[in-house]
Amino acid sequence: MTDTRLVHIVDEVAEIDASEESALTMVVVLDGFLDAGNAAARAAQHLVDVAGDADGAGRVVATFDVDRLHDYRARRPPISFVVDHYESYDAPRLVVRLLRDSGGTPYLLLNGPEPDNRWEGFARAVREVVERFAVTRVVSMGSVPMAVPHTRPIAITHHANRSELLLGASPWRGELRVPTSAQALLEVRLGEWGHDAQGFVAHIPHYLAQLDYPQAAAVLLEQVELAGRITVDLSGLRAEAEDREAEITGYLAANEEVGDVVAALERQYDAFERAEESGDNLLARDQPLPTGDELGHEFEQFLAGLENPTGDGDDEGQA
Structure with missing residues (x-):
């Protein structure tokens, strides 16, 4: 049974219905x-940016009732205060847009804030969208911080509600208990209802987790192209990635201590790659990682350096 109170779907979408x-x-x-x-969010924004629609956003074909899903006190939307009044309230929106890929093929993008509550109702509402538009595959994106260096290829965890959908082998062995998300629950429920769903999670160097990392967004979209059978112009995103890479490289070259920590992560990563045995994490047994204190201290400086590359500002509190 669907939860029509949580989603409104456009009655007629000729581009899909007549396709x-x-x-x-x-x-x-x-x-x-x-x-x-910010890898998945940046990837989603790129899909909107390159869709080629006149309004630059794509037609909204389904809208979720955010008021019933969003915790405004936990994630307060921004609003402008101008001299003596409020204006430009940025209301959260959770919508499904109709986009077209580089070859003109239509596809849908469900994007917006993760629901804070009513996950089961949200999953049923998404099911209604899937069945209304006869969606044949649902593909999700995400990213997590990992103890990996940015100088090595970005690893991807593949997951799906049917093993036949997987595009790559999992680096994990056994069972991992992790905090769930509405996105993860949705994949499980869609599988129970007979709908294919799969996704990709990029492994982000933890010292870059708070920065925009467009390289990971591009890698995620490469996987989405394969799974979703769509084509996406990634040239702009790759240009962003090159600029960010040059910024990071320049900072490391000028800060030897931070470079040493990255080098330690490189040794750890390479040792894991060479290991013959498989484990349930990315740590090779005989290669110690930098300590938490070392990582915390060096990458606080790393982030500060990227935000203030000239070195101007207050140095108080630095060891």
Whole structure:
């Protein structure tokens, strides 16, 4: 049974209803969790930016009742205060947009803040969208901080509610108990209802987790292209990634202590790659990582240096 109170779906969408396409993808990105380096959110925004619609946003074909899903006190939307009055309230929106890829193929993008409550109702509402538009595959994106260096290829965890959908092998072994998300629950429920869903989680260097990391956004979209059978122009995103990479490289070259910590992560990563045995994490047994104090101290300076590359400002509190 669907939860029509949580979603309003446009009655007629000629581009989909009259389409002869036998497959329709829906990409899902819920902001607020599983988004280290802002990678998934940046990937979703890129899809909107390159959609080629006149309004630059894509047509909204379904709208979720955010008032019933959002905790405003936990995540307060911004509003402008201008001289003596409030204006420009930025209301949270959780919507499904109709976009077209580089070849003109239509697909859907479900994007907005992750629901704070009523996850089961939200999943039922998404099911209604999936069944209304005959979506054949749901593809999600996310990212998590990991003890990996930015100088190595970005690893991806593949997951799906049917093993036949997986595009790559999992680096994990056994069972891991992790905090869940509405996105993860949605994949489980869609599988129970007979709908295919899969996703990709990028591993972000933990010292870059609070910065925009467009390289990871590009890698996620490469996977979405394969899974969703769509084509996306990634040139602009890759140019952003090159600029960020140059910024990080320049800072490391000028700060030897931070570079030493990155070098330690590189040794750890390479030792894991060479290891013959598989484990349930990215740590090789005989290669110690930098201590928490070392990482915390060096990367506080790392982040401060990227935000203030000239070195001007107050140095108080630095060891």
